[in-house]
Amino acid sequence: MGDLLRRYEGTVAPMLAFDTDVHVDHAEGPWVYDAAGNRWADFACGTAVANLGHNHPEVIAAAQAQLGRLAHAGCVFRYDSMVDLAERLRKITPDGIEKFGFANSGAEAVEAGVKLARYFTKRQGVIAFRGAFHGRTMGSVAYTTSNAKYRENYHPILSSVFVTGFPHPYRWGMSDDEATDLALDELARKFKHEVLPHNIAAFLVEPVQGEGGYYPAPPRFLQALRDLADEHGIMLVFDEVQTGFGRTANWFAADHYGIRPDILVMGKGIANGLPLSSYGASAEMINQWPVGAHGTTFGGNPVACAAAAKVIDVMEPLLPNARDLSKRAFERFADVQARHTTIGDVRGLGLMVGVELVSDRELRTPDAAAMAFISAYGLEHELIVIGCGPDGNIIRFIPPLTATMDELDTAIEVVDAALTEYESR
């Protein structure tokens, strides 16, 4: 690693926050390998992207076939793979999401979704939720409050963005219902004191807050947003960049809730590692966006679209496996929690499993040192696990949907053993 690190330090901008010092040479399935043949099970999935495991052979073959035919179009001409993907997206996205645009990253797709909401409603305001992560471009960072560091030195940020509470029941020491009431009360006060609802173009919300700490929205909270959106003509925008494409053991988190977004934003796992993102809405809405109102040179790249279409085909039969893995993961982590006082809470949805680490269960004191210990221990035991949350004390356990039960069990056993060692120090 030494030489690579020196070369990075010499030429690569230093702000990228690498979770590990692992120097990967190649990857296959859940495994990443260094040049010496050491391996680690990547239970971070390249930050919730390689949901089918790395280098899935069918996805790679689809991308290679497209690469051999056409690698780039840049909106100068049309090609099959974008339409093939859009047709598949229409089948798997929630009812009412009918037409799709494409971009390169999650942040770009968030921006496009918000631009669409503004264009359609002719309103400026956006309501975002405290603890959310929507990306790092100047627009997205205005909606991102998972950690104040993402905004440091970038003020003034976009105006007409109103940030209000998202229910964090565990951190607030409340039930889901109490936390929902508190968050909805804050929203009501926003509308009373800061901005009238008819100025708001969009509620922008992650159905499960990701980077902010793996908090699934209580169903009543999301339903209240849906109702308020209907009442006031506000677009409900679901940022499913992290929750989409099987991560919650359904195509989208919206499927668990049975709540319809007006605009759906997708990224990360969509092409299992090729840079692609997308946003969808009803034909009625998106057809009002005239030519030139938004655009991109690289978004919807032919190779990335071909990969994404294959991801959908490959993932469909894997969703039941994801549900089995999810059930097992929550059962096993409940058992681990029963034996380790460092675990304050286990929560999440599907294969988004958040394990919150605390030094004092009564006070729920965040224990970032435990997270750092578990990550380091994992690296010594062939496992990559990463953290999340503003205090850096939540394990975000993100297995690939292709993991076997044995691989899942082994990963949880490593975390269990790490906790035993941490607590015995």
Ligand SMILES: Cc1ncc(COP(=O)(O)O)c(C=O)c1O
């Ligand atoms: C929910 C959510 N939205 C948006 C983004 C931004 O995506 P990207 O880093 O591809 O811009 C992320 C990335 O972690 C995310 O988790």
